[in-house]
Amino acid sequence: MCKLTKLFMGTMLLVFSAITLAANEATSFAYPVRNQNSSPTEQSGNANGFVITQNFNTSSVYGGSVASPNGGWCGSNVNLSLLPQTDEATCKQNNGKWVYGHTGVDLSTSGACGGEIKAIANGVVEFSVGFSGYGYLLKIKHTLPNGRIIYSLYGHRNSMMMSAGQSVARGDVVGHIGNTVGVNGETGGACHLHFAIFDQAMPPPTTPVGYVYDDKTGVTLSGNPITPNIIRYFYDPLLFINDRNNEWQAILPGTGYWSVNFSSTQSVTTRTAYVVNSAGDAKSLQSAVDAGWISSDVYWWNGSSWMHYTNPRPIDSYTISTGVTYAFGMLRTDLTLRWFTPGNNYLDARWRQDMSEFTNVNASLGFGRGLRETYSNDPNWDVTYGITYMVYEQTVNGTMYYATVAVAYSKADPLVRYVQYYNPQTSVWSGWVRVYQLISFSFFRLMPKTRLPIVDGFFIWR
Ligand SMILES: [Zn+2]
The missing domain is CATH 2.70.70.10 (Glucose Permease (Domain IIA))
Known part of the structure; x- marks a missing residue:
């Protein structure tokens, strides 16, 4: 009889100093000043103690009424000669380009x-x-x-x-x-x-x-x-x-297959997972496969049986979907599985990152991460949602267009958000697509092949 140990707790764990780290490997991150576990913000009196006096920013704008992010410099669009260092309004009058990059x-x-x-x-x-x-x-x-x-x-x-x-x-x-x-x-x-x-x-x-x-x-x-x-x-x-300050971890004290069940409404990819052994060596899932730590096989439960992917992919390229139970095979007895969890702070930065990632993934459409033009946010766009969007310069076959990428976020839960894209060549919006994020997950050991309910609502396979 198997001990029905609840092997994973469904809460975020801070893992600072939790294990001995192999030399020089960067498995967790902390802030560079004062209280390293809490972030500096733009607000004074925050828990860190340091204040952001100029934020990260790669946008720029010609004229218009876009609210200014931090700082800015005026330059001419025509010959890039520096206009007199002056105020934004004067810059716009002179058809200059106000640049915010940092x-x-x-x-x-x-x-x-x-x-x-x-x-x-x-x-x-x-x-x-x-x-x-x-x-x-x-x-x-x-x-x-x-x-x-x-x-x-x-x-x-x-x-x-x-x-x-x-x-x-x-x-x-x-x-x-x-x-x-x-x-x-x-x-x-x-x-x-x-x-x-x-x-x-x-x-x-x-x-x-x-x-x-x-x-x-x-x-x-x-x-x-x-x-x-x-x-x-x-x-x-x-x-x-x-995104790397908090992470989920599960200690897996044994070999065999372990199922992963995401209790969240959202999904993630296996790229953000890694395993650590008892010596503190950390490997991505693919590196762990290569080293013989874990199996390359991934299974998923279709409601009645375990399905093996007919076209197995690199183990770090799977999308882990909500509500689906997956199984990963552990070939060592001393592994801890960890998953980075995108953080809840910097919602504004999170949305900007969503849009940057969209343009990176869709580089074939002509996007470039450095080609952002303007950034705008309307928190009262809709009864339920706020909206934030960027206008991007997009070059297709040598012609420059202005494309828009927008993120709509729930006012009740700002991490619930959708992205869509306006194609300036066809004048068509792509339709909203949910942006996924890991919220929680739990682990169970898999043994062949009978499903037994256990008292706290988890399941074990044997
Ligand atoms: Zn600086």
Whole structure:
């Protein structure tokens, strides 16, 4: 008789310090300042203690009445020569282009200097240098469980702390808030941290702090040469952490097949899952298959029997649908299965990310992540829903169109949301499609082949 142990609890678990991590592997993330488990926001008095003084942003706009995000610079659409640094209204009168791009977030406590800057995850220092526009700049390389590399950047530190090749653990102090802007630590402006995350091995950004310029031509404003080709690799860094700050985990103390049942109304993909062994080594599902940790087979329950996919795919390419029970085979006895859970903070950033991901996935339509034009939000669009949308430049066969991607979100539950796309070539809206997100799931061990109800409503297979 099997012990009917409830093996998974249907609540989110913070997993900080829960296990010993293999050296340098970035399996969980935390914020770079003050209280690392709670995010800086634009509101003062938040639980973190730091405030966002300039947000992540890649939009730009010609004239019009779009509300301004943070900051902005005026440039001409015609020859990209810099119009006089002036106000937005004057810029619009002169048919200039008001540009808002910022490849990271600026975090500050009322301009105070000296606060600690902490590593967001395990990693290795790529460089610690004096850099024009960033001052004493630190770049850390992080290896995700699936082998992907991302980098975090920390600008304007008050000293040249750290050096290339040093290993860091999440939470290590790697600098202090400063206002350095020059290669030799020359200072200027208020003390703050410029913090960014990007996912390509590329040279450090060149000169001031990553302001994108003309995303139509790809030509950059003098002194701000961050091109769309570069900015498209940047993430909204606080959202990136928010999505990885909490995660679901299930400890699976045994081999054999385990079923996964999603109790949410939404689905996810297996790309965001990974497994960790008792030594703390983490692998994506595909890497775990390759290493012989788990089976490549995935099954699903059709209501009366287990179905094996007739065309098995890479194990990290399945969509896990709501209300369907899946089975994964564990070939070791010491595995913990984890699933990143998109966070509940930064709803605005979450919606923007939905739209960016839509354009990335639909690149064949001509979208480019760096080609965003405007961003607008109407929280009272409908009785039940608010709407947020972006206008994108879209080039098809050499012709430029303005396309729209919109996200409608429930006022009652803003993570319940739908996306659709306006095709400017056909003047047709695509229709709303639900954007899915993992809310909860539970695990049961599978044994062949009789279904037995257990007292708390879970099921076990034997
Ligand atoms: Zn900045």
